[in-house]
Amino acid sequence: MKTIISPVGLSLINNFFKGKSKGGGECKGLEGYRDDLNEAGSAKNYGAYLIENAREALKSDILAWAEKTENACAEFTSIKKLEEKFPDEEFEIHLLPSDTVLSKFMAEIISDIRLWKNHLNRVTQIIQEHHIEGLQVEDENDFIQIGMKSLTRKIEDFLDKVPDPQTNLLLNITGGYKATIPYLTIWGQIYGIQLFYTFEDTLKKSNQLIKIPQAPIDFDFTILDDYYDTVKILKNKSGYKFDDFKQELIKKGLKYNLKDITNLTESNILEKDEKKNEINLSLIGDIFLRRFENLRSKGIRNAYSNLFGNIIELKVFKFYAEKYSSTEVQHSITFWENKQKMLELDVFIESKNFVTAVEVKPLNGFKEIKSKFEENKFDYLLSKYSDKSVKLEFILYSHAEIPDSVLDQITELQSANQNKFKEIIWKRLDLNIGDPQKKIQWKVDNNKFKGII
Incomplete structure (x- = not known):
């Protein structure tokens, strides 16, 4: 049928x-x-x-x-x-x-x-x-x-x-x-x-x-990874006054940034009506948002998001491999004990005196890092490398600034865990690259990182 x-x-x-x-x-x-x-x-x-x-x-x-x-x-x-x-x-x-x-x-x-x-x-x-x-x-x-x-x-x-x-x-x-x-x-x-x-x-x-015919292409949902909380405010709304929108952002602990709104309008996710002083979710934005939510509810990241995430992760790995050229730097490592998975890390650095665990996640992947803290996953490194200093570095990549609600949670995690580890560093990797075709050639260096706390 x-x-x-x-x-x-x-x-x-x-x-x-x-x-x-x-x-x-x-x-x-x-x-x-x-x-x-x-x-x-x-x-x-x-x-x-x-x-x-x-x-x-x-x-x-x-x-x-x-x-x-x-x-x-x-x-x-x-x-x-x-x-x-x-x-x-x-x-x-x-x-x-x-x-x-x-x-x-x-x-x-x-x-x-x-x-x-x-x-x-x-x-x-x-x-x-x-x-x-x-x-x-x-x-x-x-x-x-x-x-x-x-x-x-x-x-x-x-x-x-x-x-x-x-x-x-x-x-x-x-x-x-x-x-x-x-x-x-x-x-x-x-x-x-x-x-x-x-x-x-x-x-x-x-x-x-x-x-x-179905075209052999996939769609870039990464901008919704960054701006989901901002965009969903406009879901099921029409004729939303711009001042009301800004107040709603502040109320939800999100930052109003003209550059962010420009990114969303240039990507045809949002539409601004200057004469009416209104902002709306565009039709394309509505279709993309609903598909994004559909995929996320099933625990699926579409092929482009996975590919883009892998590219960013590999570029960060290359950055650390060059920074610690005389040290062992591994990409995508899993620790096992008695056939039980103990911890997965995106990048792992091991030297004579210290180890550093690096997690590279999109902005909405912060929840995964938080979950690992709550489950004491990183404590495994303290027991396994008890003779070395253990450092943690967390990199959140995004087009948007970190929302205040996420900053508050990061501050709480930092306060609760800073005495356990030698050092905990949080960074934001800015993805405002410009021309999308430059993403492959784009290089991660110190100038691309911004300290979070």
């Missing part, structure tokens, strides 16, 4: 009038009802008396025409192509109408069992979902901030409902507003969901099904 999600456009009613006109059919009077529906605005007006009259006047004629017309609408034409592509599968269809009376009306007709049973062979049911609030073209800001966010979130709901969604969830982007296609394509790439499209001149039988 495959699940098809299909936004709903107006090809059915457009093809109805086009087909009736070409066939010499009588449309007199019906155009007025169509115009009434087209001017009715939001789908919230669907039950109004005049709207209901117009719908009833059109519905029977459109149904009668569509039942005997092979390619009556883009939705049916594309679904039939999907039936051909997956000949051994049955399908469940979910229609997503936009926030207009006409789109909701089209979804109502398309989901009529008399119609789809006549055109589709292996569809078990067609479900008309609630209209997507804000998905209209009268207001550009509402289209992006409300409509597109509502649409992508609605589609995301199916990720938990459909078994193995990368295989069994199909996003049919043929119907609906064409302005949604680039955003839904990005969404599909991020989640690995299959996207399909057919050209909307559905009265032609020759239309081919086009599959939007």
